[in-house]
Amino acid sequence: MRQTGNVPRKPSVSPSKITTYLACPVKFRYTYLDPRARWLLRSKSYYSFGTTLHRVLQRFHDSGDTGVETTSEVLAAYEESWIDAGYNSAEEMAEAFGEGRQILERYVGDALSQPTGAKTLFVERQFRFDFGDFVLIGRVDRVDEYEDGTLEVVDYKSGRQSVTDEDVAADIAMNCYQLLLKKKFPDRNVRSRIIALRSASSASHSMSDIELEEFERDISMIAREIITENFDERKPVRKPMCESCDFLVICQQDPDF
Ligand code: SF4
CATH class of the missing domain: 3.90.320.10 (Lambda Exonuclease; Chain A)
Structure with missing residues (x-):
C-alpha cells in the first residue's frame, strides 16, 4: 500500500476497477497492481477515438477559457484533439476521423437547435x-x-x-x-x-x-x-474475453490455463 507521510493511503475503488474485477480478478491484478504487466497494454483505436470525442465535448459544454461554441470551433477543436494511437492503417484512421466529424456535427446541431433548458x-x-x-x-x-x-x-x-x-x-x-x-x-x-x-x-x-x-x-x-482479496492466489480461468485480452500472453504460461 502506498504511504502519504506516516498516514497509509486509503484504498480507492472506481467503477472501472469494479467492472474489471467482476469480469476477471486476474485482469484486475495485472491492470492495477502489477506494474510489469502495464508494458503489455496495447493502444486501442476505439479508446483513442472515444478520448478524442470526450475532449471535444468537454470543451463544448465548458464555458471556461478553452470552451468552444459553434460547429466550426468544435471541428477545429476536434482536429487539435485527435489522438492517432492504435489504428492499424492510415485508411482506418481516416475513416474513423470522418465518422467522428459526422458525430460531432450532428451532436452540436442537435444541441444548438434543441436546447434542454438544463x-x-x-x-x-x-x-x-x-x-x-x-x-x-x-x-x-x-x-x-x-x-x-x-x-x-x-x-x-x-x-x-x-x-x-x-x-x-x-x-x-x-x-x-x-x-x-x-x-x-x-x-x-x-x-x-x-x-x-x-x-x-x-x-x-x-x-x-x-x-x-x-x-x-x-x-x-x-x-x-476487492480491498481484502489475495490476488496472488488467483488462477487465470479461460473465457471468451481472454482472446482479446492484453494479458493473454502471461496467462498462457500457467499450465492449467
Ligand atoms: S487472459 Fe483471460 S484470465 Fe487472463 S487476465 Fe485476461 S481475461 Fe483474465
Whole structure:
C-alpha cells in the first residue's frame, strides 16, 4: 500500500476497477497492481477515438477559457484533439476521423437547435465518497442541473449505436455516479443519462431511494472483497474475453490455463 507521510493511503475503488474485477480478478491484478504487466497494454483505436470525442465535448459544454461554441470551433477543436494511437492503417484512421466529424456535427446541431433548458454544472469532474475503509471515486463526463433542481449525470458512449433505459439502469458505472452525486447533494433528485454518440440517441434512469440503498450495500460488499482479496492466489480461468485480452500472453504460461 502506498504511504502519504506516516498516514497509509486509503484504498480507492472506481467503477472501472469494479467492472474489471467482476469480469476477471486476474485482469484486475495485472491492470492495477502489477506494474510489469502495464508494458503489455496495447493502444486501442476505439479508446483513442472515444478520448478524442470526450475532449471535444468537454470543451463544448465548458464555458471556461478553452470552451468552444459553434460547429466550426468544435471541428477545429476536434482536429487539435485527435489522438492517432492504435489504428492499424492510415485508411482506418481516416475513416474513423470522418465518422467522428459526422458525430460531432450532428451532436452540436442537435444541441444548438434543441436546447434542454438544463444548466451544465460540471464537466470531467471527479466525485468521491469516503466509506470508512475505502473511498469510492468516479469521474463523470458532465452533470446538468434542471429547472426543478434535478441533477443529471451524463456519460458519452462513442462505440454504441443504441441505448435503452434498462441499459442505463443496469450500468454499474452510471449507478456509482448516481450514488456519488446523491452523497454530495442529498436533497436533490438525481438521474443518469447515457448518450450513444453514433446514433445521437439517449436513455436515462433514476434510482429510487430503496434502489440506491441496495446498490450502496452491494457495491460496498464488492469493494471490501476487492480491498481484502489475495490476488496472488488467483488462477487465470479461460473465457471468451481472454482472446482479446492484453494479458493473454502471461496467462498462457500457467499450465492449467
Ligand atoms: S487472459 Fe483471460 S484470465 Fe487472463 S487476465 Fe485476461 S481475461 Fe483474465
